[in-house]
Amino acid sequence: MDKMTELLRILLITGEKSHDEIRQIATKTNTQKELALQCDVIKAPVDVSAFIQPKHVISLCSGFSKGDYNFILLPGFTTWDTHEIAEQIAIPVFKGTRFSGDLFDLLANIRDIELPTKKAADYLLRNRSQQKIDKHIELLTKIYSTKGQLKTGPRVLTFTSPSGEIILTGGKFPPLLIAEIVDCPKYSEEEILEKTRYFINSGAQVIDLGMIFGQSHPDLIRRVVPLIKKNHDVLISVDSIKIEEIIAGIESGADLILSIDGENINEFLQYTQRVHVNRNLGLVLIPLEGSSHKAITNPEKKAEFLISLAKRLKSNGFTNIMYDALLKSPISPGMMDSLYAYQVLNKKLQTESEFHYPTFIGLHNVFELVDADTSGMITLLSLIAQELDCAGVFTTEFSPKTLGSIRETKRSIDLAYLSKISKSPPTNMGLDGFTVKSKRKSLSRTEAASQEVDLSTNTIPEGILQNLIERDYEFIHDSTGYFKFYVDHSTRLIEALFIPFDSTKERLGLKGKLLLKGKTAESIYQAINKLELVKEVSHAFYVGKELSKAEYSLSINAAYFEDTDLD
Structure with a gap:
């Protein structure tokens, strides 16, 4: 002490x-x-x-x-x-x-x-953790603005948002959270804007336009990049190895290009010699070579190849560079070998200080290909990304099982960064990666009961209780109308659609169905109670059960279906 x-x-x-x-x-x-x-x-x-x-x-x-x-x-x-x-x-x-x-x-x-x-105080504890991160970033920003690049460790990268805000990553700054709109050309402009809004609200700092392999959509890129920037203050990346899509991204104002490899770098540099390209353009390098974009698998060769790409780019004035050693799925082809490649790369970069740019990692390569809950995997992968000094953490929310993964990634990045700056293991910090489980312990019953009814074993005391409980259960339809329940994960709202009978329409002045939306089950059942939409006890129990289930499904990012148990 x-x-x-x-x-x-x-x-x-x-x-x-x-x-x-x-x-x-x-x-x-x-x-x-x-x-x-x-x-x-x-x-x-x-x-x-x-x-x-x-x-x-x-x-x-x-x-x-x-x-x-x-x-x-x-x-x-x-x-x-x-x-x-x-x-x-x-x-x-x-x-x-x-x-x-x-x-x-x-x-x-x-x-x-x-x-x-x-x-x-637990509300303040969470706020305090975020404030500690914000203050640390503010201090780092002041140091960087006066002293410039640090002598050791990865270089700091600089980006500028549409509003003019300077965003720093790499070095000792936290990584950018990059969220991909997978197969972007398959969506309408309205759908792309809706996904963008949802991703930003989930914590994404960069919206990635994922192109479709084997297709080319430069015209879409030219329309969508300005459209997003007009509606949202967010960085944009274009994810393609096709030079025509890369050029479309550059000319329409994209902030990052994913991905430059051994094949398209030649055409990219030729283009930049003909046309003025902002040298602060972010470039993510990947270890693919040849016209077939074949992956380099040997960790040492992969590191040397990525650094050779960076040297060519730097000699042409580009310095906002990240290395992607390509994280792979577990078992087949194998995650550990790909993590080892990151270690080899980082070790090699320590001897190449002039080209010590930060790394980039795609978490989706793991959690999209494992049939398990995403939150624990994402937290662990985010901690690994922090240890690897990643400046870009790339994620998706493509398949139903990954619902909420962007929000989980943001929370996990904050936990990992707080752990790093606190020089402490990622526990008891006011932030956590829990979605379903928690550190809290359920309270145990201490009160004694005079009689016990165990419905799990059908153990019921004889007499009045048994006679009443063993009656046939009858659901009585309400005289007011009936409900259908939904959840909207994009807005994180519960939806209760009430279909009123004629007497209720007349009483409430309704012309048709009534939609009640809210963040909690309580907010909706209070409205239901005040509007007197439920009168039968059995109906009230049913409504309460479905509202609680809907709220829980939102909290754990699970699919919700009325009259069906949660998966």
Whole structure:
């Protein structure tokens, strides 16, 4: 422990159910001397922490004086402003996290957070993590603007958005998130704009126009690049090895070209000698050679080949360069060999400081070709990308199983970068890559019951309960109308389409179907309740089940079908 770090004494107040778990977290915190914290735990006379009231805190703390603790933390689920009791307690009182699984993260970062009195601290913990990233990038930007390129490590690349914002990557900056519109020529301009909007909202910084192998669509590129830039402040890349599509991308204002290889580099350089091309154009180099664009597989030869391409480009004034060693799918042809190629390349670049441009990696080559949940794979691949000093992380959202993968990649890039600048493993940082699982532990029932009905084994006490439960279940159709439920993953909204009967149309002044949209199940069922669209209990249960299922499907990026279990 740093001798200059003051020991903070913190009192944690909790309820009966979570007391043991909070005490374990306090013990873990106290044993980590580098945190310089001493946490004590006391139990309020309530089962559930959310039920803690001001009177409980005042009573529990009545014997404490100002110097006993630096502050008191209450559970984040408490519903009142802790400032209400400021004059009655000598020690400041703040709100902690809602869930015990987030409490250690808060305590580990407690000195960097302005603790709240109204809102749970876990919201601030996430904001604090993002603020740390933003401040670090701001500091790096100031250093780069005054000192220029660093003497060691990958070179910094510079791009300019349509609005004029300078975007830096490479070096010690975080990588750009590049999201591909796969088979772009198959979509209408309206569909391309819709996908662009969705990708940007998911965190993409570069929209990649993926061309179709064996076809050529330069005219589409010339239309679409200006169209996107007119509607969105975003960088654009063109993904093609065909020179006519590359030229179309350059002439229409694309910011990056994917991909320059051993064959098209000749025509590319010939073109740049005839026509003025901005030397800040981003160029991603790939290890393909010959007219058939054959892949180079030997890691050493691949590294030498990529660097030879960079030397030719640099001699012609191009310096916004990235190396793509081509990540491959697991098992066949094999991911580990391709990762080794990145290592060989990075090692070679350390001896070629003049051409030490950053790397580029395509995560989709793995997760699109593995039938498993994407979130864990993307988090691990993003961490690997950070270790490889990648300046470009390329991803897609093509097949249904990859729904939400751009958002997952953005979150994972932030986690990896925060881990790097914090010089710490990617855990307990306020950011995470969880989609389905979490670090939180479910509460266990502590209340005793006088009777138990176990429907999983059909164990039902004889008598009134058995007679009622074993009745045939009858779904009674509502007199108001009926619902159809959907989810829109592009807008992240739940949709409840109500088909009203004539009496309801007349009562509400409706001419036809009514569409209710919302981000949460609660927002929609509150509207349903206020409009009195459900009157039968069985119908209410059904609506509640489907709304909850729809909300959950959005949260985990899963397909939703009414009357069907989630996959």
